[in-house]
Amino acid sequence: MxxxxxxxxxxxxxxxxxxxxxxxxxxxGFEVRICSSGEEALQExxxxxxxxxxxxxxxxxxxxxxxxxxxxxxxxxxxxxxAFMTAKVQPAEVAHYKSLGARxxxxxxxxxxxxxxxxRAIWES
Amino acid sequence: xxxxxxxxxxxxxxxxxxRADYRARLPEQLTQLQKLADDLALGKRRQAILEELHQRLHxxxxxxxxxxxxxxxxxxxxxxxQVKDWLSDPVDTVDAAxxxxxxxxxxxxxxxxxxxxxxxxxxxxxxxxEADEQAVRVWLVxxxxxxxxxxxxxxxxxxxxxxxxxxxxxxxxxxxTNCPDILIMDVMFEQAGENATKxxxxxxxxxxxxxxxxxxxxxxxxxxxxxxxxxxxxGYFLKPLDVPRLINRLAEISEKRKQPxxxxxxVDDDTVLAExxxxxxxxxxxxxxxxxxxxxxxxxxxxxxxxxxxxxLYMPEYRGQDLAGVIRQYExxxxxxxxxLSAETDLNVQIQAVGTGADDFLTKPISGxxxxxxxxxxxxxxxxLSAQISRDSLTGLLxxxxxxxxxxxxxxxxxxxxxxxxxxxxxxxxxKTVNDTYGHAVGDxxxxxVAMLLRQRLRRSDIIGRYGGEEFAVILPECSAEDxxxxxxxxxxxxxxxxxxHEGREFSCTLSAGLASSRELPNHGGAELLVAADEALYSAxxxxxxxxxxx
Numbered sequence: 001m002x003x004x005x006x007x008x009x010x011x012x013x014x015x016x017x018x019x020x021x022x023x024x025x026x027x028x029g030f031e032v033r034i035c036s037s038g039e040e041a042l043q044e045x046x047x048x049x050x051x052x053x054x055x056x057x058x059x060x061x062x063x064x065x066x067x068x069x070x071x072x073x074x075x076x077x078x079x080x081x082x083a084f085m086t087a088k089v090q091p092a093e094v095a096h097y098k099s100l101g102a103r104x105x106x107x108x109x110x111x112x113x114x115x116x117x118x119x120r121a122i123w124e125s
Numbered sequence: 126x127x128x129x130x131x132x133x134x135x136x137x138x139x140x141x142x143x144r145a146d147y148r149a150r151l152p153e154q155l156t157q158l159q160k161l162a163d164d165l166a167l168g169k170r171r172q173a174i175l176e177e178l179h180q181r182l183h184x185x186x187x188x189x190x191x192x193x194x195x196x197x198x199x200x201x202x203x204x205x206x207q208v209k210d211w212l213s214d215p216v217d218t219v220d221a222a223x224x225x226x227x228x229x230x231x232x233x234x235x236x237x238x239x240x241x242x243x244x245x246x247x248x249x250x251x252x253x254x255e256a257d258e259q260a261v262r263v264w265l266v267x268x269x270x271x272x273x274x275x276x277x278x279x280x281x282x283x284x285x286x287x288x289x290x291x292x293x294x295x296x297x298x299x300x301x302t303n304c305p306d307i308l309i310m311d312v313m314f315e316q317a318g319e320n321a322t323k324x325x326x327x328x329x330x331x332x333x334x335x336x337x338x339x340x341x342x343x344x345x346x347x348x349x350x351x352x353x354x355x356x357x358x359x360g361y362f363l364k365p366l367d368v369p370r371l372i373n374r375l376a377e378i379s380e381k382r383k384q385p386x387x388x389x390x391x392v393d394d395d396t397v398l399a400e401x402x403x404x405x406x407x408x409x410x411x412x413x414x415x416x417x418x419x420x421x422x423x424x425x426x427x428x429x430x431x432x433x434x435x436x437x438l439y440m441p442e443y444r445g446q447d448l449a450g451v452i453r454q455y456e457x458x459x460x461x462x463x464x465x466l467s468a469e470t471d472l473n474v475q476i477q478a479v480g481t482g483a484d485d486f487l488t489k490p491i492s493g494x495x496x497x498x499x500x501x502x503x504x505x506x507x508x509x510l511s512a513q514i515s516r517d518s519l520t521g522l523l524x525x526x527x528x529x530x531x532x533x534x535x536x537x538x539x540x541x542x543x544x545x546x547x548x549x550x551x552x553x554x555x556x557k558t559v560n561d562t563y564g565h566a567v568g569d570x571x572x573x574x575v576a577m578l579l580r581q582r583l584r585r586s587d588i589i590g591r592y593g594g595e596e597f598a599v600i601l602p603e604c605s606a607e608d609x610x611x612x613x614x615x616x617x618x619x620x621x622x623x624x625x626x627h628e629g630r631e632f633s634c635t636l637s638a639g640l641a642s643s644r645e646l647p648n649h650g651g652a653e654l655l656v657a658a659d660e661a662l663y664s665a666x667x668x669x670x671x672x673x674x675x676x
Binding site: 012013014015016017018019021022025026027029030031032034058060087108109110112113 | 135139140143147180183184186187188189190191192198202397398400401468489490492493
């Protein structure tokens with residue numbers, strides 16, 4: 001069995017951070033590092049070396065897509081699986097986010113009890 | 126291969142707590158949004174306000190959905206879309222009436238919040254408070270009615286509420302709907318030809334009642350003792366019963382159950398994670414504080430007096446080992462259990478960390494159940510150890526040093542929760558005469574009868590200590606001077622009616638008491654309250670003894 005995935009979760013809203021941490025750590029048993037902005041994520045990623053990255057699309061400062069773009073420029077994260085998290089999940093938008101290099105789009109609000117399974121499925125796909 | 130690390134019920138409970146917190150903060154958020162919308166209608170800095178509104182509405186839509194406020198969330202989403210459209214359109218083309226209608230739409234969110242608020246699950250009140258004043262309920266299962274009734278009677282005279290069952294199936298029946306505090310069970314049921322330690326599994330409700338279990342038996346056989354221990358029994362007493370010993374054990378057990386909540390200090394720079402651990406420990410009934418500035422660790426230890434420190438190994442400025450080292454430099458914190466929590470899996474690093482003054486190492490990620498169990502067990506062991514050092518052997522009450530420490534803890538707690546604590550000092554009048562006339566053995570009996578009386582009459586949460594020879598100290602948390610005075614008056618009267626017998630000579634004693642309450646003496650720490658109570662005791666003595674005085 002492979003080691004528990006390390007997940008970097010980038011989200012600016014503290015309340016959602018808390019729930020996501022519960023969902024991923026307690027339910028999923030993942031190791032989770034949470035960043036409140038794209039800038040912070042770029043710094044933390046080097047040290048944390050995530051197996052997978054979850055990016056909120058809309059954040060003040062660097063939004064999700066530009067964070068992804070910056071991450072992809074770093075060789076260490078050129079291939080790290082990334083999923084966007086967003087409330088808008090029109091098929092056209094999903095296709096757009098995937099074209100940016102995301103593996104999947106997770107709809108918000110997420111169900112805390114099933115988020116971990118969703119993430120694991122994306123990670124294993 | 127999904128792995129549920131923590132019981133879903135527990136997570137559901139934590140989530141509900143988060144939800145309640147979020148809902149509590151919602152009105153403030155809506156007020157701020159309302160203010161922005163009003164400014165918008167007034168035509169001030171429109172572009173900047175729209176951007177701010179967009180951010181806030183977006184957050185509200187996302188978080189609201191996460192916390193189950195779905196109607197609110199979708200309504201907010203459409204407001205967010207509206208703002209987004211305005212942002213992409215030149216702002217001055219929009220008519221002022223539209224701003225006003227936007228503001229009034231926003232105002233309607235408040236009603237949605239109220240609706241959702243009704244659905245919020247109420248946090249259940251803690252049942253332990255209510256149980257405080259009640260007698261300890263004992264279930265006695267014994268097939269010999271003579272032995273059963275006799276024992277029940279004796280237990281009742283010690284303030285236990287006894288429910289007597291003549292056979293296991295009657296008790297099993299009762300266990301379906303009811304529950305005692307302690308279960309006492311005979312081993313041999315002659316008529317049924319049953320050995321309770323063997324057949325208890327046939328009575329599942331009784332077996333899994335989850336309460337302390339004591340066995341009484343006329344035969345001392347090793348196999349039954351082993352089976353009793355496997356059933357988790359906390360005692361095995363041989364008949365004919367030594368009732369005082371049995372009572373002692375019952376008192377020990379019920380004391381264990383009425384212990385104050387365990388106190389844990391979390392030191393972690395990650396606020397979200399710290400909050401997460403805090404919620405888990407809170408759900409286990411503990412008192413928890415979080416410290417984010419490691420520099421203040423010693424002050425916080427003094428103020429909160431935790432019984433265990435849970436510390437992240439890696440923090441930005443200091444390592445966990447550094448802080449543990451600092452704590453150990455202070456003599457009074459040398460014994461404080463420190464547990465490191467970290468994702469570090471290198472055993473050598475763990476060993477080294479423990480070598481620098483920590484007691485244990487827990488590896489992240491850790492499940493809630495595991496964390497709770499690890500913390501609970503360590504604090505329980507620390508308490509057990511300190512109880513052995515701090516209890517007086519004659520009375521089983523706290524010794525001088527221990528009661529002084531407790532008074533500090535309770536004074537600090539009283540400040541924290543904003544409820545008064547009252548401290549009382551009691552002294553047996555003319556005790557020296559008793560010793561001189563009847564001998565020390567009788568003197569000891571008088572002392573232990575005061576101890577017994579205090580134990581019986583005071584609440585579960587009160588703390589009783591033997592301060593000196595014939596002097597007692599009592600701490601009454603969340604109790605005003607008036608209530609304390611009434612309580613001690615009652616104890617004084619009862620004590621004066623107790624008749625002691627020695628070689629045919631009958632005598633009785635009286636006691637004096639002085640008390641001091643934090644409400645009347647707000648700036649007093651624990652030690653000062655004790656001094657004030659002691660002074661009140663002396664004025665009771667000077668006033669003619671056999672009385673209670675308030676400082």
